[in-house]
Amino acid sequence: xxxxxxxxxxxxxxxxxxxxxxxxxxxxxxxxxxxxxxxxxxxxxxxxxxxxxxxxxxxxxxxxxxxxxxxxxxxxxxxxxxxxxxxxxxxxxxxxxxxxxxxxxxxxxxxxxxxxxxxxxxxxxxxxxxxxxxxxxxxxxxxxxxxxxxxxxxxxxxxxxxxxxxxxxxxxxxxxxxx
Amino acid sequence: xxxxxxxxxxxxxxxxxxxxxxxxxxxxxxxxxxxxxxxxxxxxxxxxxxxxxxxxxxxxxxxxxxxxxxxxxxxxxxxxxxxxxxxxxxxxxxxxxxxxxxxxxxxxxxxxxxxxxxxxxxxxxxxxxxxxxxxxxxxxxxxxxxxxxxxxxxxxxxxxxxxxxxxxxxxxxxxxxxxxxxxxxxxxxxxxxxxxxxxxxxxxxxxxxxxxxxxxxxxxxxxxxxxxxxxxxxxxxxxxxxxxxxxxxxxxxxxxxxxxxxxxxxxxxxxxxxxxxxxxxxxxxxxxxxxxxxxxxxxxxxxxxxxxxxxxxxxxxxxxxxxxxxxx
Numbered sequence: 001x002x003x004x005x006x007x008x009x010x011x012x013x014x015x016x017x018x019x020x021x022x023x024x025x026x027x028x029x030x031x032x033x034x035x036x037x038x039x040x041x042x043x044x045x046x047x048x049x050x051x052x053x054x055x056x057x058x059x060x061x062x063x064x065x066x067x068x069x070x071x072x073x074x075x076x077x078x079x080x081x082x083x084x085x086x087x088x089x090x091x092x093x094x095x096x097x098x099x100x101x102x103x104x105x106x107x108x109x110x111x112x113x114x115x116x117x118x119x120x121x122x123x124x125x126x127x128x129x130x131x132x133x134x135x136x137x138x139x140x141x142x143x144x145x146x147x148x149x150x151x152x153x154x155x156x157x158x159x160x161x162x163x164x165x166x167x168x169x170x171x172x173x174x175x176x177x178x179x
Numbered sequence: 180x181x182x183x184x185x186x187x188x189x190x191x192x193x194x195x196x197x198x199x200x201x202x203x204x205x206x207x208x209x210x211x212x213x214x215x216x217x218x219x220x221x222x223x224x225x226x227x228x229x230x231x232x233x234x235x236x237x238x239x240x241x242x243x244x245x246x247x248x249x250x251x252x253x254x255x256x257x258x259x260x261x262x263x264x265x266x267x268x269x270x271x272x273x274x275x276x277x278x279x280x281x282x283x284x285x286x287x288x289x290x291x292x293x294x295x296x297x298x299x300x301x302x303x304x305x306x307x308x309x310x311x312x313x314x315x316x317x318x319x320x321x322x323x324x325x326x327x328x329x330x331x332x333x334x335x336x337x338x339x340x341x342x343x344x345x346x347x348x349x350x351x352x353x354x355x356x357x358x359x360x361x362x363x364x365x366x367x368x369x370x371x372x373x374x375x376x377x378x379x380x381x382x383x384x385x386x387x388x389x390x391x392x393x394x395x396x397x398x399x400x401x402x403x404x405x406x407x408x409x410x411x412x413x414x415x416x417x418x419x420x421x422x423x424x425x426x427x428x429x430x431x432x433x434x435x436x437x438x439x440x441x442x443x444x445x446x447x448x449x450x451x452x453x454x455x456x457x458x459x460x461x462x463x464x465x466x467x468x469x470x471x472x473x474x475x476x477x478x479x480x481x482x483x484x485x486x487x488x489x490x491x492x493x494x495x496x497x498x499x500x501x502x503x504x505x506x507x
Contacts, residue, residue: 012356016363023370030377037384044391051398058405065412068419073411105418119437126430130423135415137422138429140453146446160422162415 070133073162078108081129081136081159088125089114089153097156106161109139115150122153135160182237182333183229184308185342186252188271189218190233205340207239209265214342223343230333235259235269236340237331238306246302247288247323250331253309256280258287260300267296274311281320306331439474441467444495455479456499463492471497478503 062069078094085092097109116122129136139156146152193213195204203219205212212233223231234257238248242261250257256277259269268291277283284303291297303325307313318325338344412419433451436458440446444462456475462468465486476482480501487494 009356009359012360016359019367020363020370023367023374027370027374027377030374030381034377034381034384037381037388041384041388041391044388044395048391048395048398051395051402054402055398055405058402058409061409062405062412065409065416068412068416068423071412071415071419072408105415119433123430123434126426130426135419135422136426138426140429140451142429142433142451144446144449144451146448160418162411 068133070131071135072133075133076135076159076161078110078159080132081134081157084125084128084132084134085112085114087128088121089116091115104162108159108161109156110159111154111156113152113154115147115152117150119144119151135162181229182232182331182337182341183226184234184237184250184252184331185214185219185222185231186234186254187218187222188255188273190214190235190271192235192266192269203342205233205236205342207236207265207340209263212236212340219342226343229343230338230341231343232333232337232341234306235266237337239264239266240334240337240340241304241306244302245298245300246304247284247291247300248304248306249284250306251280251309251311256283256311258284260291260298262296262298267291267298268294274309280311280314281317284321302326304328436475439471441471443467444471454500454502456497458497459495461489461492461494465493465495468493468495468497475499 082092082094085094091114093113095111097111099106099108101107126138137158137160139158142153142155144151144153191213193204193211195211195213201216202213203216205214212235214233234250234252234255238250238257238259239261242248242259245262246260248259248261251274254274256272256274257270258272260267268287270287270290272283288300291300300323303321303323305325306328308329308331313327314320429451433449436449436451436456437446440460441462441464443464444460444467446458446460448457448459450457456479468486469484472482472484475497476499479499480503482497482499485496
């Protein structure tokens with residue numbers, strides 16, 4: 001074997017071994033990556049299982065409140081109540097009497113005047129407030145005065161507003177609203 | 180190109196054109212050179228990386244004129260005459276037996292001239308390729324001009340008669356290299372394939388992990404919302420339930436009163452108070468109102484009914500105070 005041949009053989013050998021070595025290193029690295037991926041997948045599956053169990057548990061817990069589930073902090077607003085009053089009556093007037101806060105709940109006391117066609121409108125109004133989850137409490141006294149074929153109703157109600165967290169609500173002084 | 184001469188007496192001129200298992204036959208056209216395989220292999224093994232040619236083949240190639248051609252190598256002295264592209268007379272003499280080169284050439288010429296086919300040798304061409312010391316008076320003793328060549332360049336034409344070529348080895352080396360490269364290539368491809376498989380599998384796992392993480396994030400948000408709503412409901416439940424109950428009571432109380440108004444009467448005013456009730460209206464039948472008063476008065480501790488005659492019937496005004504509680 002000539003020196004040239006020997007040189008070429010050595011070079012090819014070194015390159016070959018180098019390529020194989022790099023290949024083996026790469027494969028070993030990827031085997032390690034795959035093993036880590038498998039571990040991560042197993043961990044994520046467990047976490048998913050825990051999250052699903054927790055979800056199921058919370059759903060069951062929520063059933064305890066199935067009769068009042070429609071109530072949320074967002075469902076009650078003065079504008080919402082006014083809209084509802086206008087649905088069942090006309091000549092609606094609202095006047096804020098006072099506001100107090102207790103235990104993270106803001107209670108605003110309103111005086112309302114409206115004209116309705118029959119007392120049934122009032123029954124439906126209260127029914128709808130409950131269905132929509134409006135946290136509104138009708139207060140005594142309540143007066144019904146016949147005006148021609150309609151009835152003028154005067155009553156007081158308390159509108160409760162709250163946040164999910166017990167944080168103080170921003171001050172929003174409400175003026176008399178008349179429509 | 181360099182050549183190594185097959186310096187051995189194990190080589191024979193032959194006219195046969197076929198070789199056997201023990202001999203190789205190298206054709207030179209009209210004649211052939213037969214060499215025992217064993218001797219040649221041993222020589223090749225000792226000179227693996229070089230071109231090997233028989234001295235007789237080389238002299239045959241150089242024979243352009245009618246002369247005696249000779250070659251002095253380390254172990255043997257080769258003498259030959261050629262005519263019409265074939266050897267006429269050939270001698271391979273061990274060098275240790277040659278005490279006098281002139282005498283050896285003279286003997287060769289005698290024997291040559293004694294042959295049937297011969298020619299008159301006018302010149303001697305001698306390839307002197309060893310450390311053999313030529314006698315000074317060689318030309319004078321032989322009476323022939325002697326052309327001495329100190330080198331025997333291996334021409335391209337000589338490659339036709341190589342007993343072994345470095346190219347063969349080169350080819351063999353390349354073949355081995357190709358095999359090695361092939362094996363390395365196959366191993367590399369296998370590794371690459373396996374690596375692709377690993378990466379593909381890992382990418383599938385990563386995809387699954389990403390989906391799980393996304394699903395977990397979604398679920399965690401839902402759980403947080405649920406948790407918040409539950410804790411809010413838990414906090415607000417007493418107030419909400421109490422408000423619902425209160426509103427239901429209030430509405431049912433009002434409905435109850437209105438439902439009891441007799442057919443021949445109507446209300447012009449109704450005031451519902453925390454523990455009282457005021458009703459004002461008109462009636463055609465005072466008896467009906469009195470019956471109503473009797474019913475309502477059972478729920479209140481104090482009550483008063485005023486009935487006044489009117490042009491179209493009766494006006495009435497009923498006041499009820501201090502409602503009885505359920506446990507009373």
